[in-house]
Amino acid sequence: MNDLWGLFVTAAFVDNMPLTLFLGLCTFLALSKRPEAALGLGVAMTGVLGVTVPLNHLIYQGLLAPGAWAWAGLPELDLSYLSLIAFIGVIAASVQFLEMVLDRFFPAIHAAFGVFLPLLTVQCAILAGSLFMVERSYTLAQSAVFGLGSGVGFAVAVAMLGAIRTRLAYADLPDGLRGLGIAFVLAGLMSLGFASFAQMAAAQ
Amino acid sequence: MEKRTDLWGTLTDPLIRQNPVTLQILGICSALAVTTTLATAVTMSISLTVVLTLAAGFVSVIRRHIPDTIRLIVQIVIVASLVIVIDQILQAYFAEISRALSVYVGLITTNCLVLGRTEAFARHHRPLPAMVDAFGNGLGYSLILIVIGGLRELFGKGELFGIQVLPLADAGGWFTPLSLMLLAPSAFFLLGLLVWAIRSLLPQQVEAREHTPPLRTEPAE
Numbered sequence: 001m002n003d004l005w006g007l008f009v010t011a012a013f014v015d016n017m018p019l020t021l022f023l024g025l026c027t028f029l030a031l032s033k034r035p036e037a038a039l040g041l042g043v044a045m046t047g048v049l050g051v052t053v054p055l056n057h058l059i060y061q062g063l064l065a066p067g068a069w070a071w072a073g074l075p076e077l078d079l080s081y082l083s084l085i086a087f088i089g090v091i092a093a094s095v096q097f098l099e100m101v102l103d104r105f106f107p108a109i110h111a112a113f114g115v116f117l118p119l120l121t122v123q124c125a126i127l128a129g130s131l132f133m134v135e136r137s138y139t140l141a142q143s144a145v146f147g148l149g150s151g152v153g154f155a156v157a158v159a160m161l162g163a164i165r166t167r168l169a170y171a172d173l174p175d176g177l178r179g180l181g182i183a184f185v186l187a188g189l190m191s192l193g194f195a196s197f198a199q200m201a202a203a204q
Numbered sequence: 205m206e207k208r209t210d211l212w213g214t215l216t217d218p219l220i221r222q223n224p225v226t227l228q229i230l231g232i233c234s235a236l237a238v239t240t241t242l243a244t245a246v247t248m249s250i251s252l253t254v255v256l257t258l259a260a261g262f263v264s265v266i267r268r269h270i271p272d273t274i275r276l277i278v279q280i281v282i283v284a285s286l287v288i289v290i291d292q293i294l295q296a297y298f299a300e301i302s303r304a305l306s307v308y309v310g311l312i313t314t315n316c317l318v319l320g321r322t323e324a325f326a327r328h329h330r331p332l333p334a335m336v337d338a339f340g341n342g343l344g345y346s347l348i349l350i351v352i353g354g355l356r357e358l359f360g361k362g363e364l365f366g367i368q369v370l371p372l373a374d375a376g377g378w379f380t381p382l383s384l385m386l387l388a389p390s391a392f393f394l395l396g397l398l399v400w401a402i403r404s405l406l407p408q409q410v411e412a413r414e415h416t417p418p419l420r421t422e423p424a425e
Binding site for chain 2: 029082123124180
């Protein structure tokens, strides 16, 4: 149990997706102009990551991993090179499914997300969650916790950046730095802050 | 002649003026993650440019046969197949760099730059202009990656392509490596400053204010 909690904290803070691993930066920067939108994106990310990583784990272990077809008399069959296409398919399908469920049962939330949901299909952070799961060979429970943790970390980071960018209205920035430039510098400063979590993890 | 200048413009526009990374906010994830050394940055640039150009070509060739409703899936499958090929080649011939790039080669699949160009340009143009545009965007992306990768490796380790350029203080030279350059924050700072530099040269790229402060009301006595 303790291990899982540790994994959750690591995924959320130490290996923070946008700030330490540079994943999902496109949406991270594009949708952090307003805190409400940023929070919506964070929640959607958590949901999708929490579903797709364990699902992809089942598919990878059951169908694609080397030796997965041993029960059918094909022990040498190694389909792991197909994992990219399989993962993308699962992600696209789950995003579509999530959108339909929200539309049917929670129209208010669905309206709040607007266009972000379909965009999540091509979010690198989500695909990376599944790829890291394979690379680090997590178990099913671990991959679920890892997915949720990464999503929470993303949500925290994007909400914080959104809040800071709103406050920038009071800052007198040079023209060239306004918008994207200052967003990068802010992300860099936040990344410095998150680097201290890595120090804490190393100290333990 | 007219035609040729058009193609030339399509090729050179994305280099600085319409740069995919600094202006269109496309493909940033990988641009920052793989730039700790110049060698990985160059490998990533080449892989992305190849995938982007080929994907644009394929999408453009079959553009009349793709039903509008499933076009995203078709495009992603094309891109993913190309990425798998590149990944297998890297693993076979450049095992060390492939390990350094970790999952980021696979992530070319979801690189918004690739999908953005196939979706915005290749879908509506004939194969030649589509591939030229894709190649130009690939070069623009590579330019940023190589600049940042070069700066980070030069100041972080005093090396370029693994060859010692600045003599290190430890080895009797004068240069003390800035280890912050190898960590995540410096990549953000460098890219932010690069965006600032480009926009100072090209003021038409400056963005409008995102928020305006509420009007100040006079304090009540």
